[in-house]
Amino acid sequence: MNSSTQTILEHSQIPRHVAVIMDGNGRWAKKRLMPRVMGHKRGLTVLENLCEHCSAIGVQYLTVFAFSTENWRRPQEEVSFLMGLFLQALDKQAQKMHRNNMRLKVIGDRSRFSVEIRAxxxxxxxxxxxNTGLTLAIAADYGGRWDILQAANKLLKEGKTEITEADLSRHLMLADAPEPDLFIRTGGETRISNFLLWQLAYTEFYFTDILWPDFNVRAFGEAIESYQKRERRFGRTSEQLPPEQQRG
Structure with missing residues (x-):
């Protein structure tokens, strides 16, 4: 166990829900003169390790951005490989997650996936x-704007003429999960790229230059430590927070 992990386990402020954009797979492979798809393959191993670690330290929900609505524009060879990798992971990893009491959920528009992938x-x-342990939500063919629109359309079909935040929230893809406490993006970009637009309203953001295939338990520990040093006031002043939530 490294020092970062020990630090995490000594604290009680573990985020319930962590959202991640796993960026940098293609660049990681290119730096090593490999096909881009090899970065995605390595990235899947990193995700497996992160699931196990999150489960061990008490994170309850992990939501990862695997394939956006915009990713269909990528080269066909890469898209085909990603679909094959997704199908393989659904079978193999679901079995492993089941043995470890983890729950798997896929959020996004499934209509463009093959019959085989949908099954x-x-x-x-x-x-x-x-299962009652960690819930892994994989965002595939997902976009934050699409998520809000599909929720609004469901409400229109229900005959709603006025919509409240609570109405909309119950039809979003992550309606059964708390809003993310911590958002992590690897790969050096500092934007949220149409990911969980509604749900990230009060989330703490953490950006790192580390490419996703190199993102390990130590790097995740640094993100958690950064999160634990922040005050989450939700509009209140520091003085209104319980003493254990005040920082500095």
Whole structure:
């Protein structure tokens, strides 16, 4: 166990929900003169390790941006590889997650996926539905604007003429999860790229230059430590917070 992990385990302020944009797979491979797809393959291993670590330290929800609505524009060869990797992971990783009491959920527009992938998603979700440990939500063919629009359209179909925040929230893709406490983006970019636009309103942001295939437990520990040093006031003053939540 490294020092960062020990520091985390000594604190009680573990985020319930962490959201991650796993950026930098292609650049990681290019730096090593490999095909871009090899970066995605390595990135899947990093995600497996992160799930195990989050489960161990008490994170309850982990939501990762795997494939955005905009990613369909990538080269067809890369898209095809990603779809194959996704299908393979749904079967293999769902079995492993089930053995470890983890729940798998996929959020996004499934209509453009193949029948085989849609069946794989349903099978993986059904297998792990009753588990009570970490929930891994994979955002695939997902966009934050799409999420808000699909929620609003559901409300219109219900006959709603006036919509409250609570109405909209219950139809969003992560309606059954608390809003993310911590958002992490790897790869050096400092934007949220249409990810969880509604849900990230009061989330703490953490950006790192580390490319996703190099993002390890130590790097995750640094993100958690940064989060633990922040005051989450939600509009209040520092003096209104309980003493254990005040920083500095």
């Amino acid at each position: 794989g998603i349903e099978k993986a979700e059904a297998l792990t539905a009753g």
